[in-house]
Amino acid sequence: MxxxxxxxxxxxxxxxxxxxxxxxxxxxxxxxxxxxxxxxxxxxxxxxxxxxxxxxxxxVVVPALALPLTHNMVDAGDKWVEVLFFAQVPNVIVLGNLLGPSECEALIEAATPRLARSLTVDAKTGGEELNADRTSEGMFFRRGENPIVQQVEARIARIFGWPQENGEGLQVLRYGPGAEYKPHYDYFDPAEPGTPAILQRGGQRVATLIMYLHEPEEGGATVFPDIELRVEPRRGNAVFFSYPQALPSSRTLHGGEPVIVGEKWIATKWLRERLFT
CATH class of the missing domain: 1.10.10 (Arc Repressor Mutant, subunit A)
Structure with missing residues (x-):
């Protein structure tokens, strides 16, 4: 065979x-x-x-780089995006110039009035809760809420070959000095009692895209302990990773190191198995 x-x-x-x-x-x-x-x-x-x-x-079908590479670049339709790093196990891709400076500023400006202390999903109830491991401020855009969100979502869908309607709304987060997000997984733990309720809205998360909107002067790297990878936050760049199984063996444990000087702003896009409502 x-x-x-x-x-x-x-x-x-x-x-x-x-x-x-x-x-x-x-x-x-x-x-x-x-x-x-x-x-x-x-x-x-x-x-x-x-x-x-x-x-x-x-x-099992997960998002992946859906466009051919031309000298480590992909044609995202409205711009060229550079592939800076590609890991095979797990599938981790670092992209350069995914967002332009004006797009980063537009997302920050639109998000700022709606920032509040970031919550995490409560795996026991399916609701939301404050989590001491996450010390950022954040907000969610509705999918397709405004022209800049529509533009970014269309680019993501083209690059990774995943329907826009299978994605959660963009979440914008601000990390000030000392703020961090300790290592965690993005999938919903099948063993937790609240997971069935969460999955009713679109199935499991199968991939994450973290886009850097503003880089701090020091600190704030995204780390993947299982594969000893450290991604520095550079404005306009992004890191993508997928997880075919909701298990630690996916090797997608990741976290945001504390910001030491300045502010880090990111926009996160989680992709689901099917239509997210």
Missing amino acids: NAQTRTDQLLTPEVLAWMTAQAAQGHSKEEIFNAMLAAGWHADAAAQAVQLTAEELAA
Whole structure:
């Protein structure tokens, strides 16, 4: 049997279809794993993939870079965006010049009057709560709320091949000196009692895009402890990561280091499995 050769290590529909067909033909997980290794898959990615059940195989499709690269650049339709970094396991992409200076300022200006202490999802009830691990101020735009939000959302949808309606509204956050967000996962923990209620609005989160609107003078990096990656906040740049399974094995633990001097402003876009209402 010949595995789907992948250089990006993503569970695309083609890869999932191949795995499903191999399982249906009676091939063991070990045989599928070995075939994937022979095709160039990273061992960690292959090991995660073969642990999926038949139902999970049918369900797992996540956002990914949907545009071809031209000298490490992608044509986002209204501008060219640079790919500064690409990790395979997990799928992490750092983009340069995703937003222009005027777009960053417009988002900050529109968000400022509505800032309030940031809340997190309460996994026990499905509601929201104050969390000592998150010491920022923030607000949410409604999806497509104004022209600048529409412009940014359309660009994101084109780059990652994910429908705009499958995304939550943009969240803008301000981190002042000392503010941070300790390492956490963005998916909703299936073991928590409040998760079923949360998933009714659009299914699981499957990817995150963090866009830097204003960079502090010092501090505020986005860190991924599991893969020892540190992304400095640079205005207009962004970091994207996807998580096919809502498990720590996704290796998407991440956090925002404390701001030391100045302010950090970011806009976060969470992508869901299906229509987010």
